[in-house]
Amino acid sequence: MSNVAQASSSLISLCVAPARVVRAQQAIEQASSAIAQLGKRPLIIGGHQTLEAVASRLHAPLAEKQLEFAQASYSPDCSEASLAALRETARQHRADFIIGVGGGKALDTAKLIAHQCQFPIVTIPTSAATCAAWTALSNVYSDAGAFLYDVSLDRCPDLLILDYDLVGTASQRTLVAGIGDAIAKWYEASVSSGHSDQTLIVAAVQQARILRDILFQKSAEALKNPGGEAWQQVVDASVLLAGVIGGIGGAQCRTVAAHAVHNGLTHLPAAHDALHGEKVAYGILVQLRLEEMVQGNQLAVTARQQLLKFYDEIGLPKTLEDLGLAHITLAELRQAAEVACATNSDIHRLPFKVVPEQLMAAMVSTSSFVMSHSSSATPRITADKGQMAKDKGLKNK
Numbered sequence: 001m002s003n004v005a006q007a008s009s010s011l012i013s014l015c016v017a018p019a020r021v022v023r024a025q026q027a028i029e030q031a032s033s034a035i036a037q038l039g040k041r042p043l044i045i046g047g048h049q050t051l052e053a054v055a056s057r058l059h060a061p062l063a064e065k066q067l068e069f070a071q072a073s074y075s076p077d078c079s080e081a082s083l084a085a086l087r088e089t090a091r092q093h094r095a096d097f098i099i100g101v102g103g104g105k106a107l108d109t110a111k112l113i114a115h116q117c118q119f120p121i122v123t124i125p126t127s128a129a130t131c132a133a134w135t136a137l138s139n140v141y142s143d144a145g146a147f148l149y150d151v152s153l154d155r156c157p158d159l160l161i162l163d164y165d166l167v168g169t170a171s172q173r174t175l176v177a178g179i180g181d182a183i184a185k186w187y188e189a190s191v192s193s194g195h196s197d198q199t200l201i202v203a204a205v206q207q208a209r210i211l212r213d214i215l216f217q218k219s220a221e222a223l224k225n226p227g228g229e230a231w232q233q234v235v236d237a238s239v240l241l242a243g244v245i246g247g248i249g250g251a252q253c254r255t256v257a258a259h260a261v262h263n264g265l266t267h268l269p270a271a272h273d274a275l276h277g278e279k280v281a282y283g284i285l286v287q288l289r290l291e292e293m294v295q296g297n298q299l300a301v302t303a304r305q306q307l308l309k310f311y312d313e314i315g316l317p318k319t320l321e322d323l324g325l326a327h328i329t330l331a332e333l334r335q336a337a338e339v340a341c342a343t344n345s346d347i348h349r350l351p352f353k354v355v356p357e358q359l360m361a362a363m364v365s366t367s368s369f370v371m372s373h374s375s376s377a378t379p380r381i382t383a384d385k386g387q388m389a390k391d392k393g394l395k396n397k
């Protein structure tokens with residue numbers, strides 16, 4: 001089936017960006033008027049702990065504008081059961097708009113409730129772990145956290161509040177994960193859409209390359225100086241620029257194998273402690289490994305070596321062991337690979353066919369060593385036991 005040919009002859013609808021983005025230190029306090037323009041009775045949706053943690057900052061500006069707010073947690077996950085309970089809470093509160101606060105799952109839940117109830121939506125990310133605050137897309141999971149499907153929303157949020165003080169309270173690990181999710185844009189968009197001659201798709205793919213380069217250049221410095229200039233630029237890159245790419249690239253600029261591998265891993269309970277961007281970052285290495293193994297793609301060899309170095313520098317997981325999956329069984333590995341290779345999976349946007357056996361082989365060899373005598377020599381792939389042993393010793397905590 002040719003999705004590209006189909007898309008170019010049918011209506012293309014884009015949700016490019018939030019109607020308004022405000023960003024600053026203390027942005028929440030400064031955005032109270034913008035929030036109050038959206039309604040009178042907000043329902044605040046987030047995780048239990050987040051709702052408690054932001055109360056001291058969020059409640060006063062809302063009260064000052066005489067907004068009648070209520071709040072509700074989305075536990076256990078962004079699942080159909082939570083969504084049904086939250087729609088009922090919104091109805092009881094007679095909510096007329098939604099404020100989502102938290103990480104990717106909290107924001108996905110809040111956006112989807114707003115979409116289903118046809119309410120305006122404000123997103124307030126508490127970390128730079130994903131671009132969920134920007135996008136018109138929500139992922140739905142089982143109560144146990146397994147990825148089920150995604151939902152395209154009517155529009156991007158009405159207001160995105162990027163409060164650097166709030167994001168600064170998140171762990172460094174969330175920013176590292178956000179960097180992993182953001183660099184995936186290049187490795188996936190260049191495969192799914194790199195040959196497009198459509199103006200906006202070309203622009204999206206090039207933005208993805210720029211995003212990757214900014215992150216290559218500034219991530220190490222950002223992590224050394226949280227709250228500093230480079231840190232702020234890296235937060236903008238992970239939360240905002242990653243969103244821009246999804247916005248202008250639209251449905252044609254899709255995820256490929258990196259996110260398919262992530263989706264497969266969410267079906268393993270042992271992988272639940274790894275963050276979205278950590279699984280995606282590992283998935284990029286798997287995707288490149290597939291391009292090497294199946295296609296003999298030498299550029300993929302070089303790209304993977306470059307990423308392994310970068311991951312070492314900033315602490316992204318390179319192997320199943322780094323993801324805390326050192327002890328999974330062959331059956332579990334196969335299960336993840338089969339989910340990732342399901343008929344409707346984005347892994348089939350790769351320019352070659354992939355079966356679970358190939359994917360399993362790629363998943364266990366993401367850090368395999370490449371011997372290259374000089375930059376002009378053709379790299380040769382060998383399994384280096386020393387390197388693998390070293391990788392096993394590195395835990396990503």
Ligand SMILES: [Zn+2]
Pocket residue numbers: 130181259276280
């Ligand atoms: Zn992602």
